[in-house]
Amino acid sequence: MATRRRTHRASETSKRAILEAVLAQAVEAGYEGTTMADVARAAGLPIGSVYWHFQNKEQLFVELLDYCFEVWKQTNASFGSMRERLRHSISESAAASALLAEPAAAFWSIGLVFALEQRLQDNLARQRYLAIRKEMFEVAVARARASYPGAPEDVVAELAVDMAVMGRALTDGFRVAAAAGDDIDFVRYAELAADALESLVATRLKEFAHD
Amino acid sequence: MATRRRTHRASETSKRAILEAVLAQAVEAGYEGTTMADVARAAGLPIGSVYWHFQNKEQLFVELLDYCFEVWKQTNASFGSMRERLRHSISESAAASALLAEPAAAFWSIGLVFALEQRLQDNLARQRYLAIRKEMFEVAVARARASYPGAPEDVVAELAVDMAVMGRALTDGFRVAAAAGDDIDFVRYAELAADALESLVATRLKEFAHD
DNA sequence: GTCTATAAAAAGATAGAC
DNA sequence: GTCTATCTTTTTATAGAC
Structure with a gap:
């Protein structure tokens, strides 16, 4: 139970961190100029995790x-x-x-x-x-x-x-x-x-x- | 002499064709969305010729x-x-x-x-x-x-x-x-x-x- | 000046171990 | 959920024959 809760919270935290990261990047670089690698780096996560939380770049921006x-x-x-x-x-x-x-x-x-x-x-x-x-x-x-x-x-x-x-x-x-x-x-x-x-x-x- | 003139005219004609092509592409696709391959195709020339007439993509847009x-x-x-x-x-x-x-x-x-x-x-x-x-x-x-x-x-x-x-x-x-x-x-x-x-x-x- | 082939780099996306 | 390694595609740009 405790584990499950922690896991869920961690997930939401990471997702939020990614959204904040893509926000900051997109303001400076626009859609095409923002790379998934940039976002991952700014969020402090590997690129694989970004794709775990979001289907693809397009969907990431929709949610943003x-x-x-x-x-x-x-x-x-x-x-x-x-x-x-x-x-x-x-x-x-x-x-x-x-x-x-x-x-x-x-x-x-x-x-x-x-x-x-x-x-x-x-x-x-x-x-x-x-x-x-x-x-x-x-x-x-x-x-x-x-x-x-x-x-x-x-x-x-x-x-x-x-x-x-x-x-x-x-x-x-x-x-x-x-x-x-x-x-x-x-x-x-x-x-x-x-x-x-x-x-x-x-x-x-x-x-x-x-x- | 005749050859030299024809050569020069051909060059200007191609350059103009490339500019018209990049104009049409850029209006629809913007800067990043316009690829050199697109431009070449629209101008009816191979990509190599585009680079013969223009130093690179950046310079092509400057001249445009x-x-x-x-x-x-x-x-x-x-x-x-x-x-x-x-x-x-x-x-x-x-x-x-x-x-x-x-x-x-x-x-x-x-x-x-x-x-x-x-x-x-x-x-x-x-x-x-x-x-x-x-x-x-x-x-x-x-x-x-x-x-x-x-x-x-x-x-x-x-x-x-x-x-x-x-x-x-x-x-x-x-x-x-x-x-x-x-x-x-x-x-x-x-x-x-x-x-x-x-x-x-x-x-x-x-x-x-x-x- | 034209054209083909190809190098080189960047970027989106996935596989699979942990 | 995280992370590494890698595949694939796209695109800029160049080499070199003609």
Whole structure:
């Protein structure tokens, strides 16, 4: 009994260590650049053990993305206004590898590569990323819907989708800027981005009021 | 003499064929995903010939980026307003592989991967992409400067940089959306993006007028 | 300049002892 | 569950005949 428990705990511990290792590697090297040998070394295990815990590289990344998403859901349940969310996601891009040890932030850094690498079309990890991306988009739309009280339903619906699309494009765009090493003040541009979106909303609501 | 001329022409023709081949492959497969064997096959030449014309894979991509940039400079000398440029670059992202056979459009598709792949840090092709990215940014700033006549110099300078940064983030962001296969109307969002930036400018110029 | 054959290295994956 | 040794495939790159 005691042996069995210890064995199980050891297994979970190793699995977790491998996930942490692949997270750190993937943030720096991307999917193709992360080798199973690297992961094993960083986790302090032989490569054979990695394959004992995970079917293959593809599946390892699928579970990594799921893990990151779980963490994201728990830490991001709270955020309030659109401005706060943009502030968070854009200035976070700038924090480079420092904050990226955190799974929620790392998800995006790893994910963008999956979005762009068309050649990974049949890759299960890429498909998982796209599924999570869609799910997060729905969350963003739902949140936005609650932000325009008093406006008619169809206006609210359209506006919510528009804000979610624009917000996603801006955050993705600034993540690219961070990756490219652009020398800009991300904190300042997070505010500008929010200003821009807010004035779009104001214009649209004013149009509705005039109708 | 005749022989020498024919030889030279044949060489240039092959080199061009290889560049066209790597362009097509790279748009679909990215840097790592494009193999020298693929390129050779697509160009209708054996792999040995590819290495006769280009030192190695890295250098091949450096010359590809240069080639794309040359084409871009020639075709993009004209574009007028910010709205026109956003319209062009954002809706172009949506055109996927169709338009991407064109070097100027392909540059971005290929380049984004270089921006994101941190692990290619010492790669000369990545460095060339970043240099061109910076050069294009300067062009964008210079163009923007001409758009706010009557405003004081410091306001114009700041505004021009801001518009260039935001415009670049938006176009990069929508390129990511296109690569991820997001189901959105790119033409419509190009206009929305322009609206958002224009209202930012209007607000800022109004502030200045009040001072 | 073209083409074939092949070297050399890297990386994913498995076998099997412990 | 861990670890070593090894197989297999892929890919960059070169040698050398033509």
